[in-house]
Amino acid sequence: MQNLFTPWRYAYLSGARKGRGCLFCRARDAADDASLLVVRRGTHNFVILNRYPYNSGHLMIVPNRHIGSLARGRPEELHEMMSLARLCERALQAAYRMDGMNLGMNLGSSAGAGVLEHFHLHLVPRWAGDTNFMTVVGKTRVTPELLEDTYRKLHRLLAERRGGARKPRAPRRLREGRR
Numbered sequence: 001m002q003n004l005f006t007p008w009r010y011a012y013l014s015g016a017r018k019g020r021g022c023l024f025c026r027a028r029d030a031a032d033d034a035s036l037l038v039v040r041r042g043t044h045n046f047v048i049l050n051r052y053p054y055n056s057g058h059l060m061i062v063p064n065r066h067i068g069s070l071a072r073g074r075p076e077e078l079h080e081m082m083s084l085a086r087l088c089e090r091a092l093q094a095a096y097r098m099d100g101m102n103l104g105m106n107l108g109s110s111a112g113a114g115v116l117e118h119f120h121l122h123l124v125p126r127w128a129g130d131t132n133f134m135t136v137v138g139k140t141r142v143t144p145e146l147l148e149d150t151y152r153k154l155h156r157l158l159a160e161r162r163g164g165a166r167k168p169r170a171p172r173r174l175r176e177g178r179r
């Protein structure tokens with residue numbers, strides 16, 4: 001389990017070293033969602049496909065603000081992150097009929113973070129047997145599907161499912177006012 005979240009970080013590390021700035025800030029500011037693989041935008045976060053997926057459908061949920069720790073996250077940002085995770089869970093289930101899903105964060109270089117200063121939540125669909133396969137092939141990534149196909153599929157599913165990033169309704173007594 002220790003190495004579960006490490007295989008995808010190398011490409012991002014090398015990308016960051018080329019001096020192109022923060023990958024996630026570039027994706028946040030991009031006009032063209034498809035070219036940077038942004039599949040959904042919320043109010044405080046966005047959802048992006050991992051260009052170097054551990055499995056098909058590997059997503060990341062990223063806060064719009066360039067912050068490096070959970071401690072710096074505002075309640076509304078963290079709340080929406082989980083709402084989006086729920087939305088993604090449904091979309092991944094519909095698209096891939098996954099058996100399970102890993103959710104994970106690498107905070108800090110010791111934990112294996114690829115993009116240190118801009119934290120993000122990984123969502124990786126899992127199927128029975130894929131762990132055994134990964135053990136055999138080591139760092140080789142399992143990518144049985146083209147990235148463009150994954151993008152098309154998840155972009156459509158996440159667009160259809162409005163409501164995940166919406167504010168929760170206030171409790172009844174607050175909506176109706178105090179008597």
Ligand SMILES: [Zn+2]
Nearest residue numbers: 022025066118
């Ligand atoms: Zn950033």
